[in-house]
Amino acid sequence: MGPRKCQVCDEAQSKYKCPTCLIPYCSVVCFKKHKEVPCVKPESSSEAKLTSPSGPILHVERSYHVDEPSVVLQQLQLESIASSSEIRDALKDKELQKLIYSIDCSADAENELNKAMEVEAFRMFSDKILSTISPQQ
Template structure:
């Protein structure tokens, strides 16, 4: 089974699903557009993958996936706040080369391949190390 199409723009392949109604979408702008109409979590929506508040009522099967250890790891609020507060991280993110690397990974059809390729770049490795140091600081 191939990738599902975004049910908001009907153009791009979906990478995400609405956490409430499981509607497939491709990007933040599509998610925001989808959320303009409130959706409702229900057994029917979860089973049929449709949003009850949406005008789009086509049924889509759920995408199969395997849960890996990495997919179950989530940042805590204080970790996100620490990332947002980091001036050094903000400065790094102003670099156009780093922005391009991140965009390439984010829009990749083969994320693992592109992430591994980005790891060859010292700029990206410095960024990774800074992020990891913020979210998981070494305690003395």
Template sequence: MGPKKCEVCDDAQSKYKCPACLVPYCSLACFKKHKETPCAKPEPLKEEISHKSPDASHSAIEHPTAAKKEEKPCYVGERREVLQESQLRSVAASNEIRDAIKDEKLQKLICNIDSSTDPDNELDKAMEDETFLLFTEKILSTIGK
């Protein structure tokens, strides 16, 4: 699955997907243009219907010193990468994860990934850090993966 073209301007390579309908787009300007027309979530796949999985609610970990800014669009490469609401609740309720996220080094690594123009590369770098690696293992253990 290679890079996709922006379905709004039909010119640039898309970097994001609409969180509601998953249409690929390349920029904030294209996202705003896309949102001028109401969109809806695509129909669930047959596999999802059989599991009757609830819609995943989106939550974010906010850096304590981060200024309020416009919400960053959500990009999901594969629908199976989206956590179910129950999994998100488990992560939010975990004292172990809540304690880990207090670590300033971990907060910085997460902020670097979130604010990067190349988050995949930044994630690869973060995975080399023992603190981040342990954090991801705690999350995966909590969500049952």
């Protein structure tokens, strides 16, 4: 395996790997930038991993509390989202990926979601999801 590019700045050759998640980085500056968002040790599985602006996104178990169980998506709704080519195509947009990543990694996800809703591309993406999961009338 040859030299690898820093997955933080995406410019310099990496000299180091994060001791936690093993993403390659080139300097202390990049390491500090990478550590702004907590990372986790990679799982040894054959699952495809998503990527973020700073490298692989690894699955982190979280506990969620839902005040209204009726707002939790059902399996068929999730499958509809996953099988929508329109939604999958929208997810190829790097800016949309960054917005989703910032919401997912935020300690104040609700605030990040509100900020994202000010971006037209995110609103259109949200509308696509809602029209996919809403019962057709």
